[in-house]
Amino acid sequence: MGANLARNLASREGNTVAILNRSPQRTEALVAEHPEAGFVPAVDYAGFAAALRRPRTAIVMVQAGAATDATIDALVEVFEPGDIIVDGGNAYFPDTIRRERAVRATGINFVGAGISGGEEGALRGPSIMPGGSDEAWRTLGPILRSIAAVAEGEPCVTHVGHDGAGHFVKMVHNGIEYADMQLIAEAYDLIRRGTGRSPAEIADVFAEWNRGELESYLIEITAEVLRQTDAATGVPLVDVILDQAGAKGTGAWTVQTALALGVPVSGIAEATFARSLSSRPEQRAAAASLPGPEATPLAADEAAFIEDVRQALYASKIVAYSQGFDEIRAGAAEHGWSIDLGAIAKIWRAGCIIRAQFLNRIAEAYAGEPGLPLLMTAPYFAEALARGQEAWRRVVVRATESGIPAPAFASSLAYYDGLRAERLPAALIQGQRDFFGAHSYRRVDRPGAFHTQWSGDRSETAL
Secondary structure, eight states: OHHHHHHHHHTSTTOOOEEOOSSHHHHHHHHHHOGGGOOEEOSSHHHHHHTSOSSOEEEEOOOTTHHHHHHHHHHHHHOOTTOEEEEOSOOOHHHHHHHHHHHHTTTOEEEEEEEESHHHHHHHOOEEEEOSOHHHHHHHHHHHHHHSOEETTEESBOOOOSTTHHHHHHHHHHHHHHHHHHHHHHHHHHHHHHHOOOHHHHHHHHHHHTTTTTOBHHHHHHHHHHHOBOTTTSSBGGGTSOSOOOOOSHHHHHHHHHHHHTOOOHHHHHHHHHHHHHTOHHHHHHHTTSOOOOOOOSOSSHHHHHHHHHHHHHHHHHHHHHHHHHHHHHHHHHHTOOOOHHHHHHHTSSSSTTOBTHHHHHHHHHHHOTTOSOGGGSHHHHHHHHHHHHHHHHHHHHHHHHTOOOHHHHHHHHHHHHHHOSSOTHHHHHHHHHHHHOOOEEOSSSSSEEEEOTTTTOOEEEO
């Protein structure tokens, strides 16, 4: 990905790009493979710094963690006040806050920038989410705008906010990505088990969906994956891929951070846990003998069932994005970042993995009401949820009755119903907490906190 980003930079008129890798052989190979880039190779950090015009800008693309810290330390040794170090990896945002504070003390600018789009995006134009100082953005902005993806004439990059804001937003982006992928996988599983259609036939369904409101990169590539035949066996490739999903940690970070902020992101959490469950082969083998419902056809009317799944997928997708934007709003409030939620939706419209037509609707919602408290309540999304809720409920019921796991569909529906409930059973939980821990409770009919003397005469005391 770093090599492709360097090629992207070098392809822009007027840019000369110096490159450095801890393996000189890789540097030499990149220069030899792409002479058109005009790369200036460096063998050490001093040579790299000497090759750059002031204020120097270095974009670091290394593994998150110790390797990032070591690279930053080495650059600080050879850079000067006013220079800029950009970490373009998937760093955990508290690490970015720490690094920015430490590097700022030297007079050098440090920018944590989320970069989405994978290897292809890095080469052809990614979505970029930089944090850092205003001073750094003045220099870095034109550079990043020149290499970013473009959606409807606008570069997919914006100054997200200070210190760790860029990596925070990229973390939540990846959490939404987890949810989106899990929902698509559940839709595929339900259609396959419910109708008996082959992966190639289901690919046609996804291709058709990609021409409507679900149009997105992930829906598009799902059709491509389902059409692929394994050359060695002649069977659908999806049937020979081990059903254990990998993860690199950003989904877990999103959930952990949401818990710390007190923001429910149940759809993202269930998607993250679903990957964890898939990667427990011994437990899954042990559980295979546990009882479940008899296998019965899900769909008497295949076309109607598939349409129900489509609507359930769209409704659950709305929930995932709404939860993600809630987390961004809460993180901004916690850390003092001024994050423009509409601008975030706009820069995700191209270049990134979750790019979709749908994001225009999110941008429009925040443009119409910048202080929108809940994305799901914007008129477009509220109407979409109203249209889809009956289908959504049918799909969750059918999946449950048939013993087909659909955790992201089900948790998204439960979240929707929890928000719209006039009264929740949390009142009982507060009573329980007061009983065993004297945590107190509030009443609906008068202000203040109260405690019942549970081990005494059961009288109530105002606190």
